[in-house]
Amino acid sequence: MRWLRWLPGWAQSVALVLGCFVVVLPLHQFAYRFLTRASQDRGLFWRSLVRRTQGPTRLCLIIVAVGAASAVAPVSREVRVLVNHLLLVGFVALAGWCCCIAIHIATVIYLRRFKLDAEDNLLARKHFTQVRLLERAAVTLVALITVAVCLMTFEPVRQYGVSLLASAGAAGLILGLAMQPVLSNLVAGIQIAITQPIKIEDAVIVENEWGWVEEINSTYVVVRLWDWRRLVVPLTYFIQKPFQNWTREGSSxxxxxxxxxxxxxxxxxxxxxxxxxxxxxxxxxxxxxxxxxxxxxxxxxxxxxxxxxxxxxxxxxxxxxxxxxxxxxxxxxxxxxLPRYRTEWLRIDRDRPTQSAGCAPAQ
The missing domain is CATH 3.30.70.100 (Alpha-Beta Plaits)
Structure with a gap:
């Protein structure tokens, strides 16, 4: 630090942070290049782990570097408290990110036992639909908890939380009415995951269009039509309206x-x-x-x-x-x-005299 004393305090802090970044980021990139090459010959778990954890480990090193720099930087107590608070929020976000990655890796490892391209893929489609919807629900729950914990680290929110909830009753009612389509789709997603009226790669007829269920997301379903078009339908459609499912119990x-x-x-x-x-x-x-x-x-x-x-x-x-x-x-x-049309021809003898009804022949 002696060689930086000629700089102002804020400049010394910025120089320390930049110096940590210059050291940490290239080291992280070099380490992940090595890990990526080393995981190529290993199983799906290690490849997915290395690929998915590159972002969280980078964020973790940044948090550690900024924390170490703030500990020795010549800044005031208020600035150090603010930086530590931001680091705490970043750590909570990192924990939530790691939980989402763990859920995704567990899903991938579980679903690798099932093959959608098999001839009889009914069981595989059931598991894919249930696990994917539950994965999205779990990720949404983790994100909500992470945001809630981050907000609770702020003193005003923690101190006046009860009063804010009490005074936000009318606003919450209005927000609930405005969010009704989104919430109804989320509830429909849970119903579909449990009852499974549709599954991934089901052959369905929706709005007089025939295709396959390609994606089941949190609020909508993507149907791949026979001519490669995509029909996007809300999840509530499959709960509230009739449709045809040709492969619900079997593919035959x-x-x-x-x-x-x-x-x-x-x-x-x-x-x-x-x-x-x-x-x-x-x-x-x-x-x-x-x-x-x-x-x-x-x-x-x-x-x-x-x-x-x-x-x-x-x-x-x-x-x-x-x-x-x-x-x-x-x-x-x-x-x-082959189909034929028949026509009957009648021959009429024109030399034969006609006789009118009720009239005697001429003498």
Whole structure:
């Protein structure tokens, strides 16, 4: 400190803090480069730990450096008390940050046992939905507690807290009414986590749009539509309004395809051909295949073809494949079974005299 005595007190303090930063930050960066390389060959836990703790450890070193600098800096007692108070707030924020990171790492390690890309991923989607929603709720709770503890470190808040709460009744009521959409979505998120009407990667029909549940956030759900658009829906929608969930209890689905053929179409031959098409397709799961006459109309009969698949996407592709191959089969082998319109021609003999009713023939 002797070589800084020619500077004013505030300049000496700033120089000490900057000197600590110059020493601490490069050292931290060098250490994390080494840890990142060392964790590449280890498991997911160590890689996630190193990546997630880089920010908190930097903040921790800054708090320690500023605390050490303030202890030896030539500043007044009031400034030192203010700096220590700010360091205390930073330490509380650091603790909350570490708790959030611990929750996230625990979530990642727990969910690594489940695979969403598996063929039967119902159990995995249940766990992903529950754990992700609970993780967001826990992070929100930790953030609220951290902010509350930080505010309680200030003397005016701690001293007049009761009076502030008592006098803020009307303001709290107004704020509650204004925050009603947000609060209702948060409550809906807890309900969805418990009852699970939807899960991650569920195939749903919402607002007449078909897609998959891509994200379930704290206040909204992102549905990935079949044409790659994203439909953002509030969480309360899935609590208050009806919607279709095609994969709630399982991913297998029965798809239907309709054909309109002539009344003379050979139904047994078409039923046999449908079974052959399903057996040759990699999309059929081997459970359900059937052909039925579902309706008879004036000029055609309606044929409904049922076939099952492992998931919604394969069911759609299988329906398209069955339609294409059945139409090709009718065109190639049974063209008479395709819809036809019949017209009857009557021959009229113009040389034959007509006889009016009630009149005798001419003499």
């Amino acid at each position: 689905l029965i798809g239907s395809a309709f054909l309109y053929v002539d009344h003379t179409a050979p139904i047994p031959a078409m039923r046999k051909k449908l079974a052959e098409i399903a057996a040759q397709s990699n999309l059929w799961d081997g459970k359900v295949v059937n052909l039925q006459v579902s309706d008879v109309r004036e000029n055609v009969i309606e044929i409904r073809m049922l076939m099952s698949a492992r998931n919604a996407s394969q069911a759609w592709d299988l329906r398209c494949e069955v339609r294409e191959k059945m139409v090709g089969f009718l065109q190639a082998e049974l063209p008479s079974a």
